[in-house]
Amino acid sequence: MENNMKKIGFIIPIHEINKQNTDLLEKSIDSINNQSNVDEKINVYVVFPKKIKDKFQKFNKEWANINIINIVNSGDYSYQSQVNTAIDEISEDYFTVIEFDDEIDKTFLKNANKFITAYKDVNIFLPLIVDVNEKNEFIGFYNERAWHRQLIEDGESGIITKKLLEENSVFNLSGAIFKKQTFIDLGKYKTHIKLTFMYEFLLRAVHNNEKIMVIPKLLYKHWYGREGGLINFYSHHMPMNERKFWFDTALNEYLFKKDREIDLTPLKDNNNDTKKGE
């Protein structure tokens, strides 16, 4: 690392190994390997469930600029759980979570450090994310809304406020850079919340007076709607009432740091009503 560069750990959760996932994971790690302005190895923590441990061991490739550290996640292997498990293992003061099918820009670390250094009162930074389709064609941006004057009104440019979150839930924490201790103090990700766990985390952070900034640099490329991906699954299989349920849950639960059990009865009642209607 250049002098004064903060060490940032990269966490990559993966729940299944197959040919496609392996190729994607390799590309993702390549993008971390290709960081500019770095002369010390970067730690990449790949988190996978116990059940695929053997498959993963066959897959190890050597990268010149990174150390791959495997973390086995027992029990619940949701994304949230994998990230929460990894946090307890990493040695760095800062970390980021990269989805195995996504890539980061070669200036990711350089910009992460620049902003961490310039804004000492900020412990959570979101990158500008570009959404692409399977042909790598531009679809749109994520997280740019924190810079949109008409949405932030008199608020500080680039800062996510409660007001902004109340009117815009479309923020993505993939590639976000967290101060590890802040993430822990806030209560980590909630494993009981599906779909809107990132949104709930943001609300919780802002509620606890954490300043969250969006770095206006395209540091993260996200593959939107990948077949087999979680978003694709939700958009095809999660009914509208269930999505609303999770949004309402996020708005109720952010007041609590504890990962509380969620009463799913309303979902079951809704399903029954639907069946009765049939």
Add this chain to the structure above:
Amino acid sequence: MKKVNETKHLEIQDQKKLINEAQDRLKNKKSKFLFCLPEIESPSALIYEIYRHADIVEKMGYEVIMLTEKPNYNVPSYVEECLTNRKHLSMEKSKLPINPDDFMVIPETFTNVMEQTKKLPCKRIGMLQSLDYKLNALIPGTNWTNFGIKDIITTSSTLKELIQVYYGENTYNIKTFDVGIPDYFKPTTKTTKPTISLVGRNSNDITKIVKLFYTRFPHFSWVEFDLMTTNSKPPQPLRRIDFAKRLRKNFAGVWVDRIASFGTFPLECMKSGVIPIGLKPDILPDYLINKNDKGEYSFKDSVGYWTENYYDIPLMIGDAVTKFIDDSIDDKTMENLIKEGEKFSEQNTKETVEKVYQELINERIELFKNAIKNGK
């Protein structure tokens, strides 16, 4: 006949005495420098330079007076108080004695003052920032020499050459000084925002650029434009120091002004580490061109985005935004940009302005010396 000769001899003696006194005052720094101030509502580089010259000449040891058209002159808020805090007198009401050793600096927009002051004994100098303004204020076929003005102070060698082409090489005694950008224009120590400063002469030109940009690049609807005025209603011009603070937070600055001969906004951008994007003015300022030994000009590289076609500007902004978010503008390019801006320092202005006025003073002293010699 003897009486006529005696009378003439006495007159010559009186004149010699006056000239001697004028020469002494000049050598002893007792002469006055009068700077004429037009009332221009919007922020004007011309007004700023007049005040700056006044400040430098005062520091050279001379009495300086700002002459305004009317008594209720509004001292511009965008100019620093340390520059404007000096004596202002209205031309309407003033009964100021003017001596042959005094100097009067008259800006290009004040041809009425040039005409009205024709008979004054002081040395009158035209200050030229924009050829357009000079021509606008003259009726066809007239010239500043019609008002007895043969000395010009101007900001750029290209403007000087243009004057010489159209008015003849020996018509005017033209001196140039280097415009300097205050040191409080400097790069940010933090990071820049995806915001673009927008400065132009014509508000319609500016509005069109913004509309065309958002039409062509709807996915950049979150990119903001900053008109560099106060947030009050109605908006007011910023003080220059506040303008500098705001400018350096933005990543690019767009400038649209066809007639400025030496617009300072692009230089302010460069010095602040902000990328200038602009329409090439009709008269290219020195900071945009290289001149070789043969006197041939070429456009400089690495001084931002420049075009002759107004409708290229929104596209260039789009390109600049893409490069900004991609972080693909390399550090070396930015360093070069800042270095170009830093060449136009206040110290340099002080030295060149002092030189200009000292030369004018020396020429005046020489004139008096010759007048006395010839009168013998």
